Amino acid sequence: MAVVFTAYFDAAGTPRNSVVAVAGFVSNFEKWKQFELTWNKILEREGVSCLHMTDFVSFQGEFKAWKGQQHSTRRREFILNLFDCARRLTNKAFAAAIPMVDYRLLDRSYQLAESGMYPFPICGRMCVDLTEKWRRKYAIQNVLYVFEDGDQHKGHLQSLCREVGIEPEFVNKRCAPVQAADLLAWRTRSAFAGALKPDLTFDKADSLQATFDQTWKLLPHEAFCGEAHRLERLCLERGVPKRNA
Numbered sequence: 278m279a280v281v282f283t284a285y286f287d288a289a290g291t292p293r294n295s296v297v298a299v300a301g302f303v304s305n306f307e308k309w310k311q312f313e314l315t316w317n318k319i320l321e322r323e324g325v326s327c328l329h330m331t332d333f334v335s336f337q338g339e340f341k342a343w344k345g346q347q348h349s350t351r352r353r354e355f356i357l358n359l360f361d362c363a364r365r366l367t368n369k370a371f372a373a374a375i376p377m378v379d380y381r382l383l384d385r386s387y388q389l390a391e392s393g394m395y396p397f398p399i400c401g402r403m404c405v406d407l408t409e410k411w412r413r414k415y416a417i418q419n420v421l422y423v424f425e426d427g428d429q430h431k432g433h434l435q436s437l438c439r440e441v442g443i444e445p446e447f448v449n450k451r452c453a454p455v456q457a458a459d460l461l462a463w464r465t466r467s468a469f470a471g472a473l474k475p476d477l478t479f480d481k482a483d484s485l486q487a488t489f490d491q492t493w494k495l496l497p498h499e500a501f502c503g504e505a506h507r508l509e510r511l512c513l514e515r516g517v518p519k520r521n522a
Contacts (some may be wrong), residue, residue, distance in 0.1 A: 281418055282305050282420045283309060284423065285455050286401060288425070289467075291397075296375065296377065297396035298372060299372070301370070301371060301458035301462070302371075309454060312454065319355070319358050323355055329459065359457070359460060369411055371498065372501070373404050374501075379505040388518045388520055394517060398436075402434065403501040403503075405443060422443055422445040424446070425452075425459065
């Protein structure tokens with residue numbers, strides 16, 4: 278079966294954080310070729326070989342020399358150019374996020390962990406489901422699913438995907454489309470985490486909204502937020518056992 282489209286995803290956050298997110302893009306072969314050329318040219322202009330958002334936000338690795346430029350025009354335009362590349366040269370974006378406070382609440386009532394339903398596998402499977410819905414809508418023959426390698430509970434994600442006949446592949450961060458997925462996942466997790474902070478003010482909320490609009494407003498997308506009632510619906514649909522009282 279010929280692969281016409283490829284979807285690349287990456288995760289941001291772990292169960293130790295307040296939010297776990299998975300996000301990425303789907304596009305066809307020709308667009309991904311042009312995407313990679315354009316993306317790498319943006320990196321080359323700044324003397325960077327690979328975008329790793331953990332390094333970018335903490336001024337580590339290749340971004341060590343950027344320290345002290347937290348609010349610089351250079352950093353802002355760098356990210357805007359990367360987002361513009363993704364918007365123009367992909368077909369659609371997908372994301373899923375789970376607030377850990379909601380996950381822990383449901384895990385007290387349902388055997389989520391024992392059923393392999395950890396935050397990363399759930400988010401990854403939801404991104405696959407959203408992409409599959411999009412594929413069927415446009416009668417696309419096949420989509421190849423690729424995730425960044427190295428995330429905890431990778432095996433559980435594979436198991437959840439195999440339930441619907443999908444065998445995901447895994448690659449490292451040198452893959453340009455995975456770097457774009459990393460950027461989108463990090464922005465998604467950051468927005469949800471910021472909104473959940475107890476010290477959220479109107480000014481901070483406005484700043485979060487501006488960042489969210491910058492990320493998503495012009496980007497065709499679908500997303501899933503794993504709040505408690507949606508997680509419980511998943512538990513009921515999948516027959517996840519309840520814990521003893």
